[in-house]
Amino acid sequence: MATEVTDVPAAGETNGVAVEKTVTFTAVKPQLFVESPKVSDAVAFYKSAFGFEEVNRVTHPKRKADQELPLLLSAEIKLGSSSILVSDLSDDSTASGKPVGSGVIICLETEDIEAAINQAVKAGAVADGEISEGEGACCGRVGKVKDPYGVVWAICTPAKKCANVEA
Structure with a gap:
C-alpha cells in the first residue's frame, strides 16, 4: 500500500499533533x-x-x-x-543510478511456460535449467531464460493457478 511520511512541518500539525501524510505510488x-x-x-x-x-x-x-x-x-x-x-x-x-552487477530476475506470468520459453530462445535467449515447481509466493511452475544482455527472466504460472492445481 502506501508509505507513511511522519516528518511533517509545523503547518501540518493539528492541535500540536503532527498529521501523518500518506504517500501513494502509482x-x-x-x-x-x-x-x-x-x-x-x-x-x-x-x-x-x-x-x-x-x-x-x-x-x-x-x-x-x-x-x-x-x-x-x-x-x-x-x-x-x-x-x-x-x-x-x-x-x-545521465542515469541516476547505474548498477554494478545485474542481480535482477524479472518474473513474467503466463499460462504456457513452454511456449514462452521457446519464443524467447528463438529470439536469442538461452534456456536456464528445466521447468520446475516454484518456491515462494510469486509463481507456481517456473522456467528461466537468460537474455543476450545478461538479464535472467523467470517465466512462471501465476501462484493462484498452482494452488488450484494442487488442491
Whole structure:
C-alpha cells in the first residue's frame, strides 16, 4: 500500500499533533541497463521474445562525434499494464543510478511456460535449467531464460493457478 511520511512541518500539525501524510505510488518501473550500443537490440529482443510494446523513447540530444548511434537515455516498453525502462549503460549516461552487477530476475506470468520459453530462445535467449515447481509466493511452475544482455527472466504460472492445481 502506501508509505507513511511522519516528518511533517509545523503547518501540518493539528492541535500540536503532527498529521501523518500518506504517500501513494502509482507505478513501479524497473530500469534495465544494457551495454552501449546494444540497447536498441535489447529493446527489439524484448519485443520479439516476450511481446513487449515500445511506448516511449528518449535519446540524448547531443552525442559524441565517434558514436554511430545516439545515446538512448531510456526506452519504455510495456507488457500488459507493466512497464520497464531500458537504458544505455555508458560512461556519459545521465542515469541516476547505474548498477554494478545485474542481480535482477524479472518474473513474467503466463499460462504456457513452454511456449514462452521457446519464443524467447528463438529470439536469442538461452534456456536456464528445466521447468520446475516454484518456491515462494510469486509463481507456481517456473522456467528461466537468460537474455543476450545478461538479464535472467523467470517465466512462471501465476501462484493462484498452482494452488488450484494442487488442491
